[in-house]
Structures are given as C-alpha cells and as structure tokens.
Amino acid sequence: MKHYLLRGGLIFLLLSLTSIIPCTGQVELDPLSQPKFVNALPFPETLSGTYHVMTLSEFRQGLGVYDPSTLSDPEPTEFEPLVWGYNGSYPGPTIEAFSDTQIQVKWINDLPKGNVLENHLFRIDPSIHWAGKIMGEEGHKVKELSGIPTITHLHGGHSEAASDGHPEAWYTPGFMETGPQFYENNGLFTYHNDQEAATLWYHDHTLGITRLNVYAGLAGFYILRDTWEKNLGLPSDNYEIPLVIQDRRFYDNGELYYPYEQEYLEDPLEHHLPDSEVTVLPEMFGDFILVNGKAWPYVEVEPRKYRLRLLNGSDSRFYDLFLPGVDFYQIGSDGGLLDAPILRDRLLIGPGERLDVIVDFSDPAIDGQTLILKNNARSPFPYGETANPRTSGQIMAFKVVLEMEEGEVDNSIIPQSLRPAEFEVGEAINTRQLVLFEGTDEYGRLKPMLGTAEEGRLEFTEPVTETPELHTVEEWEIYNTTADAHPIHLHLVHFQVINTQKFNTRKFVEGDPSSIQLLGQPKPPSEENAGRKDTFIVLPGEVTRVKALFDREGLYVWHCHILSHEDFDMMRPFEVIKKTEEIAGVDNTIFINDLSAEPLEKLEIAPNPVRDVTRIRFSFRNNSEVLIQIHDFSGKVVATPFSGAITANRDYEVLFDRAGLPASTYICKISTNDGRSYEKLIIAQ
Known part of the structure; x- marks a missing residue:
C-alpha cells in the first residue's frame, strides 16, 4: 500500500513495509514474527577510574531476535548479527565519572580496514558531504580511505574542542587518514567533568555517516556523579537502571538492515542518482524496539522505588512513553537535576534527549503484574503515523515479581527539593x-x-x-x-x-x-x-x-x-573566539589557540591600515587546509579572502580588496588543521 505524506509543500511517496526489500531481493524480517518480553534486560559493564581504553570493533552479538522457524523448539535460535561496539559490547560499557575529577579515554579505531564503501555494514551515500568525500571535487569521488572513519563525541559533556569529537576530527584505523579538524592527540581525549551530576552518553559523530555508525552500535552511557546527588537519598545501585531505547530493522537472516532507498512521487528516473541504491533517507524508523541492545526486553523488579535513566538513542523516532497504572516522578533532564520532582503520566523524549525519572512499584495493586512501557508518538513527529501498538508502540516490560528480603525497607526517597540553587545562565549580551x-x-x-x-x-x-x-x-x-x-x-x-x-x-x-x-x-x-x-x-x-x-x-x-x-x-x-578587545588591544599581535604556534611560519598583512587593497602573506611548516576570514567586531564574517590547500614551506600571497567595507577595525582569522591565528586588520578612510 502506498502512503502520501505532505512535507513542507512537497509530497513524498512512502512505501509501506513489504516482505521483499526493493532492489536487493532480500527479505525483511517481520517484527510480528517475534516473541516479546522473553529477553532479560542487559546491563552493560560499568567502568570506573580515571583512565580507560575503549576499542571500537566489529563482532557478533545476539540482539534478542530469533529465527522464526525455530520458535517452536525448546531453545529457539537467537540470531547473532554483525554489530559494532566499544570493547566488544553494544551498547558500550557505561563510563562512571565524578564531578571535578578528570579522566582520560583512549578511543582506538579497530573497525574494518579496506575499501570503506565495501566494508561498512550499511550503504554509504557518497553524494552527500561525508568523511570520505574529496573536498572541492564534483560528482561522487571518494578518498582512498584505508578503513572505516570514526570519531567519538561525549554528548552533554563540557569538553574542550580537542576532546569534543568534532565531526571532521575523524580518523581511520591506525590514523592512516584523518579529517581536517583532527587533533594530534592520537585519540586520547580528556574529560574534565567540571559540571554537575548528569546522564550523558557517548556515540560516534563522523561527518555524513553518524546515522550509520550509531545504528551499527557505536553508543554507550556516561554517568557523571557528584556528592550533592549522592546525599539526596535517591534509589541507587541495583535500583538505578540506565535504559537506551533504539529502533532497528532486520533482514530475515537476522542481520541488521538500514533502508537506503526513497522513491518520490515524481518520476524516479528523473530524480534518482546514477546509483539509485545509495540515496539518503529523510528519516529512518525501525519496527523493532531495542533497549540496552535487546529487542523488547523485560526486567524483574521489587515492590519499591527505582531510578530510570532514559535515553532516546534512535535515528529519527520520538517516544511518548507511558506505563499504564503507574506515574513517573521526573527528577532530571539532559544536564542534571531539576529544581523539584515533577509528577508525570507521560514522557515525551526526542532523539538525543535524556530523562531522569523515579518509578514506584510498591503499590500492592500491581504486585505480581507485568507492566508494559508503551509508546504513542507519531513518526515523523508530531504529524506522522501513530506507532503500531503491536510493534513500535511497545518498549519493554517491568515484571513486579521479586520479593524484598525479610525485614528490608526501601529507604530511598523522592526529595521535594533537588538542587542547592536554581539553574540560571545569566544575562545575554x-x-x-x-x-x-x-x-x-x-x-x-x-x-x-x-x-x-x-x-x-x-x-x-x-x-x-x-x-x-x-x-x-x-x-x-x-x-x-x-x-x-x-x-x-x-x-x-x-x-x-x-x-x-x-x-x-x-x-x-x-x-x-x-x-x-x-x-x-x-x-x-x-x-x-x-x-x-x-x-x-x-x-x-x-x-x-x-x-x-x-x-x-x-x-x-x-x-x-x-x-x-x-x-x-x-x-x-x-x-x-577570544573577546575582540583581547585581540584588538595589542597592536599587530598574532594570537594562537591552545594547540601550537609551530606550524605557522609567517603571517603578514601589508599595508595595514588598508585603504584599498592589501596583501596577506603566509606560509606553514606543514601541508594543510587553510581558511582565511575577515570578521567584524560583532563576530560576523564579512569576507573570505582564501580557502584551499597549501603546501608546506612555500610562501603564499593573497590580495584582499576592502570591497566597500566601512572604515573600522576588523579581525583577520586564519584557520588550519592545526589551529587558528588572529591579527588585527584596520581599514582606513
């Protein structure tokens, strides 16, 4: 059956799920063929300490999806598809850190080597701007990458630029190729943790293929704690459960399937790329729901309070979560605790967001019951199709079947006040x-x-x-x-x-x-x-x-x-950037960021002040991509005299015509792979 969807004045033709995937002849696994709430919820390993080695690799792992032909067997066959993960696990290990205690993580790329278009788990679209595209070239030319590029971003982290995981800071195995924003830290990232307790997460952020690398499994929790939160008396230890919710699709042989073809209402032959099988999708919605890497899992709980750290790690799907008969007490969001708990019966969470909630299972009316966490969000949100109540409308189950030990009391509390002070950023300038x-x-x-x-x-x-x-x-x-x-x-x-x-x-x-x-x-x-x-x-x-x-x-x-x-x-x-008064207050001084000034051999602007035309002369000790921009004092870019690749140890000269810019003081910024430099530029009357 065909569905027509109006999007921003454009009409797209969406094909409903069929058993045969277009252009491949392969069969897609029907989610209705799968049992639900038979897989125990996995708990990834927790890492503590101040130094970690995290290796990204390819391996096989069961995701709670079964061969339908064996479901009548005493022990049905669980598929073990190829996935990617950190330290041999999808999701990756949970990193636990403490506020104001610096840690370092060495991210080692051991993903498949060889032709990146052939060795990725999913089809890369070479027509879009991505890590393997040759800059400045027309068509679909790809760099000769020796392996899969990746870069890890700590989402929610207050990270310095060198450890942020910029999408153009990617690198292939062994650092054989690197992106234009790659920092010479060999994948060793420093996290200062100079922020309050919060639910963070780490995931791949490679330019143009983030959706594919994360879908393959490159994600994990990063839990930041502090003394204040610890002393609140919240549910902890075994009664604190991180839950990452992600939707997926599968081939009938159990391997992960990421759809790659989108047909339009207009004539496909008129609009398709030369290879119609490598087109990027507007969104991607899976019909299998995985929590902590297992399809529709369950967890057994005691009749007491639990703290759930919820993360939407999906590509495009929003979740409107509800637990029939049970309320949520939300105590935190992305960056930390709220001022006070909020009683909620539904939880809307978009991709990338986190919710910190407490659920109380102590009501005798639910003792012995299986409670199903459900979803009713539309896709695309908010005006798309409602979630299928038999598939994407169900998330996981809580089975209230465990007994508390005799004499044990739930001493955890839901404090009426959660923060020592309100969150306030300050006045904007x-x-x-x-x-x-x-x-x-x-x-x-x-x-x-x-x-x-x-x-x-x-x-x-x-x-x-x-x-x-x-x-x-x-x-x-x-x-x-x-x-x-x-x-x-x-x-x-x-x-x-x-x-x-x-x-x-x-x-x-x-x-x-x-x-x-x-x-x-x-x-x-x-x-x-x-x-x-x-x-x-x-x-x-x-x-x-x-x-x-x-x-x-x-x-x-x-x-x-x-x-x-x-x-x-x-x-x-x-x-x-540095405040403009810091830059302009010192005459003809070049300011280099925290990386190194050594790659810069020369940067001269003459004449300066400029009346009509000036020459910007520069040279570097290393080959580099170079971008020269002129900023006014509001920070706006008013001119870009040069952008391109340069060869080491050669003198370059660029003519800059003031081109009608009013007389004033400006900032000339030169950006390279290794850093950024600034010099004052004065345009005279």
Whole structure:
C-alpha cells in the first residue's frame, strides 16, 4: 500500500513495509514474527577510574531476535548479527565519572580496514558531504580511505574542542587518514567533568555517516556523579537502571538492515542518482524496539522505588512513553537535576534527549503484574503515523515479581527539593536569529538545513556565522519553518530555555529578518524543560529562545539530533573566539589557540591600515587546509579572502580588496588543521 505524506509543500511517496526489500531481493524480517518480553534486560559493564581504553570493533552479538522457524523448539535460535561496539559490547560499557575529577579515554579505531564503501555494514551515500568525500571535487569521488572513519563525541559533556569529537576530527584505523579538524592527540581525549551530576552518553559523530555508525552500535552511557546527588537519598545501585531505547530493522537472516532507498512521487528516473541504491533517507524508523541492545526486553523488579535513566538513542523516532497504572516522578533532564520532582503520566523524549525519572512499584495493586512501557508518538513527529501498538508502540516490560528480603525497607526517597540553587545562565549580551529549513537538493531528495534569518540556509561547509565570544552569554532564537519537530543539540554548553512562541511561517521570507511575524504571546518552558538542557525539541511553526554561556574556546557544532538530518545537512559549526578587545588591544599581535604556534611560519598583512587593497602573506611548516576570514567586531564574517590547500614551506600571497567595507577595525582569522591565528586588520578612510 502506498502512503502520501505532505512535507513542507512537497509530497513524498512512502512505501509501506513489504516482505521483499526493493532492489536487493532480500527479505525483511517481520517484527510480528517475534516473541516479546522473553529477553532479560542487559546491563552493560560499568567502568570506573580515571583512565580507560575503549576499542571500537566489529563482532557478533545476539540482539534478542530469533529465527522464526525455530520458535517452536525448546531453545529457539537467537540470531547473532554483525554489530559494532566499544570493547566488544553494544551498547558500550557505561563510563562512571565524578564531578571535578578528570579522566582520560583512549578511543582506538579497530573497525574494518579496506575499501570503506565495501566494508561498512550499511550503504554509504557518497553524494552527500561525508568523511570520505574529496573536498572541492564534483560528482561522487571518494578518498582512498584505508578503513572505516570514526570519531567519538561525549554528548552533554563540557569538553574542550580537542576532546569534543568534532565531526571532521575523524580518523581511520591506525590514523592512516584523518579529517581536517583532527587533533594530534592520537585519540586520547580528556574529560574534565567540571559540571554537575548528569546522564550523558557517548556515540560516534563522523561527518555524513553518524546515522550509520550509531545504528551499527557505536553508543554507550556516561554517568557523571557528584556528592550533592549522592546525599539526596535517591534509589541507587541495583535500583538505578540506565535504559537506551533504539529502533532497528532486520533482514530475515537476522542481520541488521538500514533502508537506503526513497522513491518520490515524481518520476524516479528523473530524480534518482546514477546509483539509485545509495540515496539518503529523510528519516529512518525501525519496527523493532531495542533497549540496552535487546529487542523488547523485560526486567524483574521489587515492590519499591527505582531510578530510570532514559535515553532516546534512535535515528529519527520520538517516544511518548507511558506505563499504564503507574506515574513517573521526573527528577532530571539532559544536564542534571531539576529544581523539584515533577509528577508525570507521560514522557515525551526526542532523539538525543535524556530523562531522569523515579518509578514506584510498591503499590500492592500491581504486585505480581507485568507492566508494559508503551509508546504513542507519531513518526515523523508530531504529524506522522501513530506507532503500531503491536510493534513500535511497545518498549519493554517491568515484571513486579521479586520479593524484598525479610525485614528490608526501601529507604530511598523522592526529595521535594533537588538542587542547592536554581539553574540560571545569566544575562545575554547578544541575540542571534537562527532558522531551520527544509527543501530539496539537485536530485529532488529532501534536504533539511540550518541557517540564519539574515543569510538564509547555509551548507555545513560555508563560513562560520556563529562566533560567540569567550565567557559571554548569548541568546539564540531558533525558528522552525519546517513541518517536523527537530531536537536541536548544541555542543559544549548547557542552555536555559527562555520561552517558545508561534510565528507565521507563510509570511517568513528567507534572508529577510523583518518578515518574521510573531503570533500570540511567548510561553515559558514546561517544568520538565526548565532545567539544564543540551537538546530541545523545536516544534513546527515555533521559535524557541535559549541562552547559554560559551566558556571554552574553539570550534564546535550545533545540529538537529535526528541523525538522518544531521548527516544531510542539518548541522553547522560555531566557534567560540577570544573577546575582540583581547585581540584588538595589542597592536599587530598574532594570537594562537591552545594547540601550537609551530606550524605557522609567517603571517603578514601589508599595508595595514588598508585603504584599498592589501596583501596577506603566509606560509606553514606543514601541508594543510587553510581558511582565511575577515570578521567584524560583532563576530560576523564579512569576507573570505582564501580557502584551499597549501603546501608546506612555500610562501603564499593573497590580495584582499576592502570591497566597500566601512572604515573600522576588523579581525583577520586564519584557520588550519592545526589551529587558528588572529591579527588585527584596520581599514582606513
């Protein structure tokens, strides 16, 4: 049966599930063939200490999916598909750390070597901007990578740029090839943990194939604790359960299946790529629900309180969770504890978000029962199809069948006050108007993008437009012009949601901020979204206003956490820079970031001050990709004199024409693989 879906003025033809997967002849496994709530919930290993080695590799692991032909056997055959993981486990081990105690993690890439297009578990789309694409080349040319590229990001971590896991900081096994933002740390990342207790997670973040690498299994929990939280009396130890929820699809031989073909209402021959089997999807929704790497598992619980740390690790699926007959007490969100617990009967959670909740199973009315955690969210959210109550509408089961030991008492509590002080970022000194767009690319494929109200939609590769100054607070207004909800994630920071407000999307003109027509009154965030957030669901036709303190220098990214969206092309860089008075206050001084000044051999601007044309001369000790940009004092890029590759130990000269720029003081920034440098540039009358 065919379904027609209206998306942002475009009509797409979606094919419902059939037993035969188009173009391959392979058969997809029917989720209704599988038993539910027969797999015990797995608990990944917990790692403590201050140094860890995490090896990324390929292996086989049972995911709680069975060969349907053996289900009548006393011991049915559990498939063991190929997966990727950390230290031989999917999900990876849970890293447990403590606030203000620095740890180091060595991330070793031992994924398959050889041709990356042939050895990835899933089909890579070489037409989009990804780690293996040759920059500046037309067509679908791919770098000669010697293995699978990867880079690990600590989601929610307050990380320095060198340890953030920038999508262009990827590396292949043995560091044979590296991305343009790769730091020479050989995969050894430092996490200072200078933040409060929270539920974080780590996952792959490789440019253009994040959705594929995470789907293969590259994800795990990172639990940060502190003394304050420990002394609250919350359920702990065996009564604290991290749960990562992910949807998947399978071939009938038990191997993971990631769909790769999208047919459009228009003539496919007119819009398809040369190889129609390698097209990126607008979203990906699985019909098997895995929790901690097992399909529809169960966990046996005692009649007492449990703390559940919930993580939506899915590609595109939102979850509207409910446990019939039982309420949730939400105590925390992405970045830590809320001010006070909130009684909730449903929990909406978008991709990348975390919820910290307490569930009390002590009611005698549910003793001995099996309680099924259910989902009723639409896909795409919020206007798509409702979850199938027989498959994606069921998550896992809680069996209230364990007895507490004689004389044992549940001494855990749900405190009425959870924080020593309210979360408050401070006053913003600058406001930016950012926009979520949706359109099509040259092949007619849906292409979600980010941009600004002033400049319109922007490719990931276009010059940085968001340059907050170090140790300052900014307010970002994020306008959603699309028909979907988008969970927007900012690296580095925990932001405070100020409010949301509707606006007239029909009146909005791309590139014209004056066309923004607000509707109604701003609404303060709901109680559950009033805490520390790093990911927030921006609803269609609404602007979300957030503010954050940018307190680490360096290059980061912000993006939609629907993985299919961030891969193509809903992600943009932002750079936290030294305050302009620090740069301009010292005459003709070059400022280098924390990496090293050694690769820079020469950087000269003459004449300076500039009346008409000046020459920017530079040379480096290493081969490098170089980007030269001119910023005004608001941080906006006003000119890009040079972008390209340079050869070591050669002198280069670029002519810069002021091109109508008004007389003022500007900043010339030169960015390379190894760092960034700044010099004052004065344009005279």
